[in-house]
Amino acid sequence: MRFKIKEDTYEFKTDKKAHLGISFGLFYFFLTYIHSIPLSIILSLLVGLSFETYQGIFTTGYSHHDMLYNILGVVLSSSMYMLYLSI
Numbered sequence: 001m002r003f004k005i006k007e008d009t010y011e012f013k014t015d016k017k018a019h020l021g022i023s024f025g026l027f028y029f030f031l032t033y034i035h036s037i038p039l040s041i042i043l044s045l046l047v048g049l050s051f052e053t054y055q056g057i058f059t060t061g062y063s064h065h066d067m068l069y070n071i072l073g074v075v076l077s078s079s080m081y082m083l084y085l086s087i
Contacts (some may be wrong), residue, residue, distance in 0.1 A: 006061030017039045023048050023073025027081070037078060044074045 010016070026047055030040035048070030056062030 003056045003058055003063035005056065006063045008063040008065040010065050010068075015066065019048070019066050019069035020073040020076075024077040025068040027074050027077040031081070037082065041074055041078050043079075047072065048074070 014026050023044055026044040027040050030043045031037065034040055034043070048067060052062050052070070055066075
């Protein structure tokens with residue numbers, strides 16, 4: 001088994017929208033059950049990283065660009081939540 005890294009782009013198509021949206025939702029999913037912002041951020045990022053690692057080992061390959069959109073989704077959702085709390 002060889003770890004593959006996929007050639008990818010930053011183009012905001014369906015795949016990137018899915019990574020952003022799923023990561024955005026994962027933060028709120030974990031926050032609902034755990035009630036801890038830092039832990040929800042960490043778990044959401046770990047799910048994204050685990051999926052990308054799985055893809056790198058077993059399917060098309062790990063994508064740095066997909067991981068960036070995972071991170072952006074978590075940062076966006078957690079920032080919006082913390083901004084909401086400060087209002």
